[in-house]
Amino acid sequence: MTETATSELDDSFHVFDTTLRDGAQREGINLTVADKLAIARHLDDFGVGFIEGGWPGANPRDTEFFARAQQEIDFKHAQLVAFGATRRPGAKAAEDPQVNALLQSGAPVITLVAKSHDRHVELALRTTLDENLEMVRDTVSYLREQGRRVFVDCEHFFDGYRADPEYAKAVVRTASEAGADVVILCDTNGGMLPAQVQAVVSTVLADTGARLGIHAQDDTGCAVANTLAAVDAGATHVQCTANGYGERVGNANLFPVVAALELKYGKKVLPEGHLREMTRISHAIAEVVNLTPSTHQPYVGVSAFAHKAGLHASAIKVDPDLYQHIDPEQVGNTMRMLVSDMAGRASVELKGKELGIDLGGDRELVGRVVERVKERELKGYTYEAADASFELLLRAEVEGRPLKYFEIESWRAIVEDRPDGTHANEATVKLWAKSERIVATAEGNGPVNALDRALRVALEKIYPQLAKLDLVDYKVRILEGKHGTSSTTRVLISTSDGAGEWSTVGVAENVIAASWQALEDAYAYGLLRAGVEPAE
Numbered sequence: 001m002t003e004t005a006t007s008e009l010d011d012s013f014h015v016f017d018t019t020l021r022d023g024a025q026r027e028g029i030n031l032t033v034a035d036k037l038a039i040a041r042h043l044d045d046f047g048v049g050f051i052e053g054g055w056p057g058a059n060p061r062d063t064e065f066f067a068r069a070q071q072e073i074d075f076k077h078a079q080l081v082a083f084g085a086t087r088r089p090g091a092k093a094a095e096d097p098q099v100n101a102l103l104q105s106g107a108p109v110i111t112l113v114a115k116s117h118d119r120h121v122e123l124a125l126r127t128t129l130d131e132n133l134e135m136v137r138d139t140v141s142y143l144r145e146q147g148r149r150v151f152v153d154c155e156h157f158f159d160g161y162r163a164d165p166e167y168a169k170a171v172v173r174t175a176s177e178a179g180a181d182v183v184i185l186c187d188t189n190g191g192m193l194p195a196q197v198q199a200v201v202s203t204v205l206a207d208t209g210a211r212l213g214i215h216a217q218d219d220t221g222c223a224v225a226n227t228l229a230a231v232d233a234g235a236t237h238v239q240c241t242a243n244g245y246g247e248r249v250g251n252a253n254l255f256p257v258v259a260a261l262e263l264k265y266g267k268k269v270l271p272e273g274h275l276r277e278m279t280r281i282s283h284a285i286a287e288v289v290n291l292t293p294s295t296h297q298p299y300v301g302v303s304a305f306a307h308k309a310g311l312h313a314s315a316i317k318v319d320p321d322l323y324q325h326i327d328p329e330q331v332g333n334t335m336r337m338l339v340s341d342m343a344g345r346a347s348v349e350l351k352g353k354e355l356g357i358d359l360g361g362d363r364e365l366v367g368r369v370v371e372r373v374k375e376r377e378l379k380g381y382t383y384e385a386a387d388a389s390f391e392l393l394l395r396a397e398v399e400g401r402p403l404k405y406f407e408i409e410s411w412r413a414i415v416e417d418r419p420d421g422t423h424a425n426e427a428t429v430k431l432w433a434k435s436e437r438i439v440a441t442a443e444g445n446g447p448v449n450a451l452d453r454a455l456r457v458a459l460e461k462i463y464p465q466l467a468k469l470d471l472v473d474y475k476v477r478i479l480e481g482k483h484g485t486s487s488t489t490r491v492l493i494s495t496s497d498g499a500g501e502w503s504t505v506g507v508a509e510n511v512i513a514a515s516w517q518a519l520e521d522a523y524a525y526g527l528l529r530a531g532v533e534p535a536e
Contacts, residue, residue: 009049013261014237015050015238015254016048016049016050016213016239017078017242018052020051020054021083022246022251026246026247028291029245031288033064033068037072038288039242040069040078042284043242044077046277046278046281047270047271047274047277049078050109051080052081052082052083053065053081053082056082057084057101063101066105066106081107081109082105083110083113084101085112086140087138087139088135089125093141099139103143107148109148110151111153111184112143112152114155114175115160116157116160117159120160132171133171136175137175141179150179150180150181151180151181152180152182154168154172154183154184157185157186158200159191169207169208172208172212173208176210176211182236184215185212185214187217189217190218190223192222193220193222193226194226194229197229198230201234212230212234212237215239216252217246217247218244218246223251224252224257226252227240227252228260228265238257240252243255243285243286245291255299258275259326262275263275276330278299279299299331299333300332355394357391369394381490382492385492386492386504388522389504389521389525392521403524405535406432406458411428411430412428414427425444425446425449426442426450427442427444428441429441431459433458433535438459439458442454447512451519452471452519456469468530469496469523470498471493472494472496472501473503474492476514488509489510489511493506493515497530500529502526504518504519505517505518505521506518
């Protein structure tokens with residue numbers, strides 16, 4: 001590990017990521033050391049200035065992470081940060097094992113958490129207010145003497161400021177005078193609002209002269225806004241987590257904060273060109289922590305630049321900026337057109353362009369597609385979530401006939417309930433492909449799985465490209481309008497060929513029949529993607 005990463009950015013503004021510590025406290029996230037190393041590499045690729053790796057000495061995993069990071073990661077943009085607490089009451093920083101564990105981590109930067117709320121000092125630390133100030137002064141001074149850069153997190157600062165503003169400011173002043181480069185005001189309980197944050201940060205900055213940072217939790221849904229309000233008030237250090245991961249409802253989300261700073265404030269906080277990596281980095285980190293990326297996350301969600309209403313599409317056809325606040329390519333995302341019963345001609349034309357299908361300004365053709373979509377969505381189909389099924393529908397209208405790779409004669413699925421309590425699922429498919437009649441039978445762990453396997457058995461000899469296909473997701477929804485077991489069912493199937501993923505839809509009163517429709521489309525689209533010509 002390089003102790004000081006080289007960067008084209010100066011030190012005037014810090015983007016500080018705490019995904020590996022604070023973000024890891026989210027319910028459902030359990031990071032291994034390998035996970036933490038992978039995330040650290042992604043964050044360094046993104047170009048953040050500081051990566052807080054955890055609390056060395058507090059648990060074996062974080063201690064191992066710092067040891068391995070020094071050997072395995074060559075940081076190009078970020079500096080690694082170790083997190084810990086000020087020394088214990090009545091002790092000396094130089095003799096405190098926890099403080100020395102921070103030094104032994106090898107991290108060039110250390111963040112200390114300090115109490116800034118008078119009641120926390122007296123009730124949690126069980127010491128005096130003066131001794132707490134001495135703990136801050138002694139620990140910061142000692143670490144500075146050892147050649148470390150020091151940041152101080154003032155825990156519960158805003159609540160402490162409300163209770164005793166002079167004492168809260170005394171903690172900030174003490175940390176700064178002892179040598180802390182930045183003192184971070186933490187909204188630990190996440191209860192602040194932007195106007196309150198801006199007022200407090202402005203006052204503290206004027207009264208202490210310290211360089212200030214902000215750490216905002218999202219309990220009021222205002223963490224990003226509170227972070228930007230602090231910047232408006234003069235903070236030059238922002239602490240965030242990737243995708244807003246964190247305890248309770250999370251922390252200020254790194255990606256909207258950085259995008260706002262770069263695109264709205266005009267601040268250069270990432271190396272040149274790295275903002276375009278944002279969507280990729282967000283999704284890559286989501287994969288590591290094993291959480292599905294939020295589709296509606298600002299800037300990086302797959303729906304962030306998705307347009308559904310026909311009115312929007314008409315305007316976007318003239319100028320995309322009319323309904324988009326930025327060009328999605330600036331953050332590595334793309335504009336998407338969703339086709340639904342709200343679609344107009346412009347939606348279909350733009351979607352055709354997105355799919356590489358030239359509609360040639362054929363108003364009659366576009367009109368037929370619009371009516372076809374509205375007619376089928378009235379029956380329960382949804383094409384905004386099933387792009388592959390829509391493309392097959394669109395191509396069928398363009399060609400004047402459905403794209404057929406095989407013709408189904410019949411299919412059946414049997415579920416056998418056995419006396420020992422087990423079940424057997426068997427499916428038989430009869431079809432025609434390339435003038436050949438094929439009958440195939442297969443078993444599966446359910447009737448849909450059995451049908452999927454039977455279809456594969458029937459077709460793979462003729463279409464070996466299907467061997468790459470893998471059903472990766474299956475969703476069933478009972479639609480409104482009917483009741484009980486006779487209700488209309490919609491099935492969405494997601495399929496992958498290893499290089500991409502697509503979704504198809506089926507609707508029927510029978511869940512198996514709906515699944516079969518979605519499977520047929522999934523296989524047809526897979527063959528289309530593979531470049532196979534449809535049957536005449």
